Amino acid sequence: MSENILNAEEPKKSLNFIEAAVVNDLATGKNDGRVQTRFPPEPNGYLHIGHAKAICIDFGIAKEYGGICNLRFDDTNPVKEDVEYVDSIMEDIKWLGYDWPNVYYASDYFGKLWDFAVQLIKEGKAYIDEQPAEEIARQKGTPTQPGVNSPYRGRPIEESLDLFHKMNEGVFEEGSMVLRAKIDMASPNMHFRDPIIYRIIKHPHHRTGTTWQAYPMYDFAHGQCDYFEGVTHSICTLEFEVHRPLYDWFIDQLATDNYRPHQYEFNKLQFTYTILSKRNLRRMVEEKILSGWDDPRMPTLVGFRRRGYTPESIHNLIDRIGYTKYDGVNDISLLEYAVREDLNKKSTRVSAVLDPVKLVITNYPEGQTEVMEAQNNPEDETAGSHNILFSRELFIERDDFMEDAPKKYFRLTPGNEVRLKNAYIIKCTGCKKDEDGNVTEVYAEYDPQTRSGMPESGRKVKGTIHWVSTEDCFDAEVRLYDRLFIVENPADDGRDLTELLNPDSLRVLTGCKMESYLKDAKAGDKFQFQRTGYFCVDKDTTDNNMVFNRTVSLKDSWAKTKDK
Numbered sequence: 001m002s003e004n005i006l007n008a009e010e011p012k013k014s015l016n017f018i019e020a021a022v023v024n025d026l027a028t029g030k031n032d033g034r035v036q037t038r039f040p041p042e043p044n045g046y047l048h049i050g051h052a053k054a055i056c057i058d059f060g061i062a063k064e065y066g067g068i069c070n071l072r073f074d075d076t077n078p079v080k081e082d083v084e085y086v087d088s089i090m091e092d093i094k095w096l097g098y099d100w101p102n103v104y105y106a107s108d109y110f111g112k113l114w115d116f117a118v119q120l121i122k123e124g125k126a127y128i129d130e131q132p133a134e135e136i137a138r139q140k141g142t143p144t145q146p147g148v149n150s151p152y153r154g155r156p157i158e159e160s161l162d163l164f165h166k167m168n169e170g171v172f173e174e175g176s177m178v179l180r181a182k183i184d185m186a187s188p189n190m191h192f193r194d195p196i197i198y199r200i201i202k203h204p205h206h207r208t209g210t211t212w213q214a215y216p217m218y219d220f221a222h223g224q225c226d227y228f229e230g231v232t233h234s235i236c237t238l239e240f241e242v243h244r245p246l247y248d249w250f251i252d253q254l255a256t257d258n259y260r261p262h263q264y265e266f267n268k269l270q271f272t273y274t275i276l277s278k279r280n281l282r283r284m285v286e287e288k289i290l291s292g293w294d295d296p297r298m299p300t301l302v303g304f305r306r307r308g309y310t311p312e313s314i315h316n317l318i319d320r321i322g323y324t325k326y327d328g329v330n331d332i333s334l335l336e337y338a339v340r341e342d343l344n345k346k347s348t349r350v351s352a353v354l355d356p357v358k359l360v361i362t363n364y365p366e367g368q369t370e371v372m373e374a375q376n377n378p379e380d381e382t383a384g385s386h387n388i389l390f391s392r393e394l395f396i397e398r399d400d401f402m403e404d405a406p407k408k409y410f411r412l413t414p415g416n417e418v419r420l421k422n423a424y425i426i427k428c429t430g431c432k433k434d435e436d437g438n439v440t441e442v443y444a445e446y447d448p449q450t451r452s453g454m455p456e457s458g459r460k461v462k463g464t465i466h467w468v469s470t471e472d473c474f475d476a477e478v479r480l481y482d483r484l485f486i487v488e489n490p491a492d493d494g495r496d497l498t499e500l501l502n503p504d505s506l507r508v509l510t511g512c513k514m515e516s517y518l519k520d521a522k523a524g525d526k527f528q529f530q531r532t533g534y535f536c537v538d539k540d541t542t543d544n545n546m547v548f549n550r551t552v553s554l555k556d557s558w559a560k561t562k563d564k
Helices: 017-028 049-064 083-095 106-122 133-139 157-169 218-229 238-254 278-286 301-307 311-321 332-346 516-520 558-562
Strands: 036-039 068-073 103-105 126-129 178-181 196-200 214-216 233-237 262-266 348-350 356-361 369-375 385-391 393-397 417-420 425-433 439-446 473-481 506-515 526-529 533-537 547-553
Touching: 017 049, 017 233, 017 262, 036 049, 036 218, 036 233, 049 068, 049 083, 049 233, 049 301, 049 311, 068 083, 068 106, 068 218, 083 301, 103 106, 106 126, 106 157, 106 178, 106 196, 106 214, 106 218, 106 238, 126 157, 133 178, 157 178, 157 196, 157 214, 196 218, 214 218, 218 233, 218 238, 233 238, 238 262, 301 547, 311 332, 332 526, 332 533, 332 547, 348 369, 356 506, 385 393, 385 516, 473 516, 506 516, 526 547
Parallel strands: 036 068, 068 103, 233 262, 348 526, 356 439, 473 547
Antiparallel strands: 126 178, 178 196, 196 214, 356 393, 369 385, 417 425, 425 439, 473 506, 526 533, 533 547
């Protein structure tokens, strides 16, 4: 154990309640001074942003205090689990910057769990119940009314043992019987009212095949797996707080020495305009509401990664929110702010015109071009610069020209001056329209004495716009992603989620003009499109069509939009 951990005089960050418990345990020598955690996802879907918080505390605690964090897959329900999810979970954890010394599966312990269940039966602490699930649930009573004993509660031990073995041999059908722990049907804790600990599932397991047909329930497997592995600090979300006494009860029946894992619970990571229910996420994939688990609108880690989020931004967000004992819903703008803040420090600035219209600088020599220098990132002095080509004909954003502009419009309008980013000051002289009245070309004159870096004779302009040269750009597809739902708390709305979808959560733009510097960008590369937002190259990019995803806009414009 490092002396720094317990040196009270050394300045250190404020500890959350879980870290404080770890420090105290180390100081008192609990569990022989060991710190061992585990991250126990069920491989029945892709990890979402909520799981990131658990990953950070599980792996972070172990790293900070010289312990280990094992990865353990809770694969006790073969119907929903798949190797695909195992692989994706591993990839997500590594993306967040963590690794694991050991990989375990709950299925590694099926034999030990079975033996423990047999032990409970032999000790008169478990029995086979043949009642329908609905009747078992009814007999459990309510938080204010005690439960009613099952008619099978007094079943002879040998009979329960025989039936338990036959459950696993495939003699009985699913739902025909279960194994229940015999605890206390009058307990004020509903979880103590003879919980189900084994059920029949006749579905091949992704690791054990058809070896098992009786499978342990989560509450029975969770704590025992912790015990078998030597976990000291078992960290869960708050909904498991009421399960903790049962967690302890099972371990007390199993333990043969003073060692005990201890369960701690923290608040979930939840956001507005977001659904994190795996059931609903799976539905959106299976019903093709979204394109897949990695759709950039999904709150999955693989979806955020594809959209352009960085692991650093997620770590920074979690550090800000912290770990408490109180659940709450965070504003999604906090997450968007975190990625803006991170990408602002890292992203190369480039020019990309998403809705182009041609700008002709009428007094610039035909056939002439100039090489201009563009700073890669003003936030990073070491980022360097790259060259961009300037020419007589450019593309600018259609929104940067208005023929009849209001008083405070500081972009291109006849008679008004603006600066072309990294180039010259120009003065708009007019425009050309098609027969439908749509602007097809904008005209302007440039002042050759105002090239960026040269003295400007004291002349100031209020507007700066970006551009790309018609002679040095290429077309690309841009996907503008936004929040998936139109209501703040879709999980509590009551309507079907398909009624709550934001119709503008994805807009696809084609024919966008990109400066040639972007031509060699690879999938995952991130950029700031000047004046527009942060974007990354999508995996759908081909040699003939580059695709860019908007990670987040430069500023939070959602509040203004939703109030209109």
